Amino acid sequence: MEPLRPANLPPLSVGTTAGSARPGEEAGREIFVEISKTTWCMKICVRRRPCAAGETESSNWTLEDLKSKAAADTVFGPDTSQQEVLQSILEPQLDRFLHEPGFSAVFLAYGQTGSGKTHTIFGPPGVLTEHDYNQSGGSPQTWGFFPYAAVATLGALERQGLLKRAQLKVSAVEVYLERMFDLLNERHHVAVPGASVRAASNRPDNESTKYDANGKWLPPGKWLGEKTLPGISATAKKTVIDSAIDVVHVARLVEATRSAQSHALNHRSSRSHCMITLTLRLIDLTGNLSEGRLVFVDLAGSERVGKSGVNAESTGGAKAFNLPGRVTVDIPGTRFDEARSVNCSLSALGRVIAALARRDKYVSFRDSALTQLLKDPLTGCAAHVTVILALRAEQSNDSETQSTMRFGTVCKDAAGSSNMRAKSVPSKGRTNKAGAAAGALAELRKQLMATTEEVERMTAEGQDEHVNPQGFAAPTIQGFLDNKAKFEDAKRLVTRLKEQMAERRSELRLAGGSEDGDKRLQELGTSLTTAQQATFVASGIFYRQVTTGIWTGRTPALQQKMTLRDQLTKEIAFLESAGTA
Ligand SMILES: Nc1ncnc2c1ncn2[C@@H]1O[C@H](COP(=O)(O)OP(=O)(O)OP(=O)(O)O)[C@@H](O)[C@H]1O
Incomplete structure (x- = not known):
């Protein structure tokens, strides 16, 4: 990764963030100074x-x-x-x-x-x-x-x-x-x-x-x-x-x-x-x-x-x-x-x-x-x-x-x-x-184990999102799944196109040009309108299909547990990579 400190500003006045490390600075040491007292x-x-x-x-x-x-x-x-x-x-x-x-x-x-x-x-x-x-x-x-x-x-x-x-x-x-x-x-x-x-x-x-x-x-x-x-x-x-x-x-x-x-x-x-x-x-x-x-x-x-x-x-x-x-x-x-x-x-x-x-x-x-x-x-x-x-x-x-x-x-x-x-x-x-990271790690591992067990139990109880096949013909189910995938793809596409339009606007601004009549921007705009329409249509179909009972969403309780499990996993990975295992 490139050094990220903006090159166009003078060095920070304190410490080691500007330019290269100071003489005697050892990686990771100077940042951990004791502060005697913090005030509001x-x-x-x-x-x-x-x-x-x-x-x-x-x-x-x-x-x-x-x-x-x-x-x-x-x-x-x-x-x-x-x-x-x-x-x-x-x-x-x-x-x-x-x-x-x-x-x-x-x-x-x-x-x-x-x-x-x-x-x-x-x-x-x-x-x-x-x-x-x-x-x-x-x-x-x-x-x-x-x-x-x-x-x-x-x-x-x-x-x-x-x-x-x-x-x-x-x-x-x-x-x-x-x-x-x-x-x-x-x-x-x-x-x-x-x-x-x-x-x-x-x-x-x-x-x-x-x-x-x-x-x-x-x-x-x-x-x-x-x-x-x-x-x-x-x-x-x-x-x-x-x-x-x-x-x-x-x-x-x-x-x-x-x-x-x-x-x-x-x-x-x-x-x-x-x-x-x-x-x-x-x-x-x-x-x-x-x-x-x-x-x-x-x-x-x-x-x-x-x-x-x-x-x-x-x-x-x-x-x-x-x-x-x-x-x-x-x-x-x-x-x-x-x-x-x-x-x-x-x-x-x-x-x-x-x-x-x-x-x-x-x-x-x-x-x-x-x-x-x-x-x-x-x-x-x-x-x-x-x-x-x-x-x-x-x-x-x-x-x-x-x-x-x-x-x-x-x-x-x-x-x-x-x-x-x-x-x-x-x-x-x-x-x-500061708390001891090693102690925190042991505690987090314990929490992760308990949360994973909870997630498994709730999933086994049928709390995860699922298709309800009873009463629906196979083509109907397939149609539902296809539309759901289309809905998710369209959402992603809308996000990407908006980002590309912002990039293009920035390029034009830097080049001193105008947005009016810019072909690329117009193409992106047209694609965005199409993608938004597709999203709108797919979302309408999706929510209508859901009301027939073909699909059951994940329960909020399970969603929360899964989010917690992901957070704990990341947290543990961070502590382990920091050498506190
Ligand atoms: N110091 C500044 N120099 C140049 N342009 C400025 C400056 N401050 C604000 N502007 C410009 O004025 C416009 C309005 O500013 P901004 O959107 O930041 O206002 P705001 O206080 O956040 O308003 P609101 O509360 O309505 O969101 C923007 O185009 C912004 O770039």
């Missing part, structure tokens, strides 16, 4: 985006005003490049992540719609491609926090010969209309006990709250007509990433599956909050296992519904792309509900942070799915939280700018009381309190 701290930074091409609107705000009003530690003006922001904000935390076992940091991008949150966390539209990566010979200068951090981490591990004893995993969860979805696992619903149900039912004024004929509360998924998703899991899937290309694929999958919508203020507006977690697990030379995390949160944009052209009659909720066969949401008022839901959850986040700042005994994390999701990263003992306040700051956005600044001051207050809280929040063992 919060930094605020303001990033003002430039006006879009063709816009000339002036602003009432100087950078100094912004800094003092938001109580910010750092301010970046419209001319600051992505690289400068990365170097100033991300790199110091990245250094610690790489050198202090168990170090955790959170980056929270907050701001009005279209202010540059996704730009900061992921990058501008269309840059997350293999093509861009290969052309730049490292992380492209435009890449955002998440892809840059992931690639830099892999590069550092490789240079230090630690790839065998380290594992980098990523998970991505979206909060959309108070429900959580796993973006790396076909948008399966991620259940966090009590979170979404309480959040919605506690708010009688919430437009998103609906009831059935008996007055029973209906979760949004039900009234949106969404199918029950198979395999609801308690936690999001963690995907192992081994190369820059894996990072590109993950980032693009997130981009493609996230709920997005075009409106007057942003043509690729994220209508959901998205949390990406990079987990680095390391086994040191004495066999101790540590786990550090970098958490990137791209919050959905707060919006004044009138400005974005959304009202109670607006139809067509966010489309989750890349989901062949999934029912598209198109319910009157859905976009309005989205805006309300986003604004409610951001208010809940503000209240939570304010309560933390006041050192309240009770902090209402359960007010929204977002705060439930952020509870762990925000209260972790080793968490270093950086809030990036993204701004448009032109005159017409004055009230949004004021409101973003207010969020900054709330966070700053919380930062002031952080030391107190750090003592009262118990550590979840993610600091350098």
Whole structure:
């Protein structure tokens, strides 16, 4: 594998991640330094985006005003490049992540719609491609926090010969209309006990709250007509990433599956909050296992519904792309509900942070799915939280700018009381309190054996997916199996074609060409339409056939056990390859 540390940035200031190993550095040693004490701290930074091409609107705000009003530690003006922001904000935390076992940091991008949150966390539209990566010979200068951090981490591990004893995993969860979805696992619903149900039912004024004929509360998924998703899991899937290309694929999958919508203020507006977690697990030379995390949160944009052209009659909720066969949401008022839901959850986040700042005994994390999701990263003992306040700051956005600044001051207050809280929040063992990897391995093997037995038992009981041949002629069964295979192939093809279109767009952009009239893009577009139609038809046939009783799906309980078995197997393989067997 090629060294992955981006060549176009100056060396990291600490440790061994830049260039070759330092004199005296022995592979695997320097990274395992002792940290005497971890603290919980919060930094605020303001990033003002430039006006879009063709816009000339002036602003009432100087950078100094912004800094003092938001109580910010750092301010970046419209001319600051992505690289400068990365170097100033991300790199110091990245250094610690790489050198202090168990170090955790959170980056929270907050701001009005279209202010540059996704730009900061992921990058501008269309840059997350293999093509861009290969052309730049490292992380492209435009890449955002998440892809840059992931690639830099892999590069550092490789240079230090630690790839065998380290594992980098990523998970991505979206909060959309108070429900959580796993973006790396076909948008399966991620259940966090009590979170979404309480959040919605506690708010009688919430437009998103609906009831059935008996007055029973209906979760949004039900009234949106969404199918029950198979395999609801308690936690999001963690995907192992081994190369820059894996990072590109993950980032693009997130981009493609996230709920997005075009409106007057942003043509690729994220209508959901998205949390990406990079987990680095390391086994040191004495066999101790540590786990550090970098958490990137791209919050959905707060919006004044009138400005974005959304009202109670607006139809067509966010489309989750890349989901062949999934029912598209198109319910009157859905976009309005989205805006309300986003604004409610951001208010809940503000209240939570304010309560933390006041050192309240009770902090209402359960007010929204977002705060439930952020509870762990925000209260972790080793968490270093950086809030990036993204701004448009032109005159017409004055009230949004004021409101973003207010969020900054709330966070700053919380930062002031952080030391107190750090003592009262118990550590979840993610600091350098490393467990012995060898002991963990023995425990995992025991768990694997028990889980495998469970899977076998449940399969023998008929809980795995199967065809029910009774009452069906052989050609009918064969027809069903053929269509099922066609459905799965078509889903894969749709995903591949979307990736190829993104690649082509990037090539054209780099070559300074236009997408209009590009033959290759048109061909891909036509193939995509055909593949989407095939998926739609096959999914219709599949679900109709399933209602005849010809096929029984796997039970969720067995699915969970099988997922657990796979995770345990991978985990054991990792520990064994790290030499702790
Ligand atoms: N600092 C910047 N420099 C150049 N372009 C930027 C900058 N910040 C944002 N943009 C551009 O502005 C547009 C909107 O940005 P982005 O999608 O990141 O906004 P957002 O805050 O995530 O909005 P939403 O909340 O609606 O999802 C994008 O095309 C993005 O590339």
